[in-house]
Amino acid sequence: MDSEHVRQEVYQFVVKGHLGSEWSDWFDGLTITMVDNGETTLSGPVVDQAALHGVLIKIRDLGLPLLGLSRIEPERGKQSNLLAHTEAEGPGG
Numbered sequence: 001m002d003s004e005h006v007r008q009e010v011y012q013f014v015v016k017g018h019l020g021s022e023w024s025d026w027f028d029g030l031t032i033t034m035v036d037n038g039e040t041t042l043s044g045p046v047v048d049q050a051a052l053h054g055v056l057i058k059i060r061d062l063g064l065p066l067l068g069l070s071r072i073e074p075e076r077g078k079q080s081n082l083l084a085h086t087e088a089e090g091p092g093g
Contacts, residue, residue, distance in 0.1 A: 014068035
C-alpha cells in the first residue's frame with residue numbers, strides 16, 4: 001500500500017492529571033499539553049485502530065481517568081466539504 005494513500009486519523013485524548021512532555025515518546029509522539037484545570041490533552045495522528053487502543057491501554061496503565069476522546073477533522077477535509085457544498089449549489093445559488 002502506498003504511504004501517500006494511508007490516512008492517519010488525528011485524535012485528542014483528555015485525561016485527569018498532569019503529564020509532562022517527557023511522556024511524549026512513550027505515547028508515540030503525541031503532543032502533550034497541560035491545562036490549568038488539572039487536565040492534560042494528548043493529541044496527534046494515530047496510525048490505525050490498534051494504535052488507538054494502544055494509547056488507551058497506556059492511559060489506563062498509568063491510572064489516569066479518561067475524560068474525553070475526540071477525532072479531529074483535518075482542516076483540509078473541512079475545506080473540501082465546504083467546496084463540495086458550494087459546487088453542488090451551482091451558479092446563481
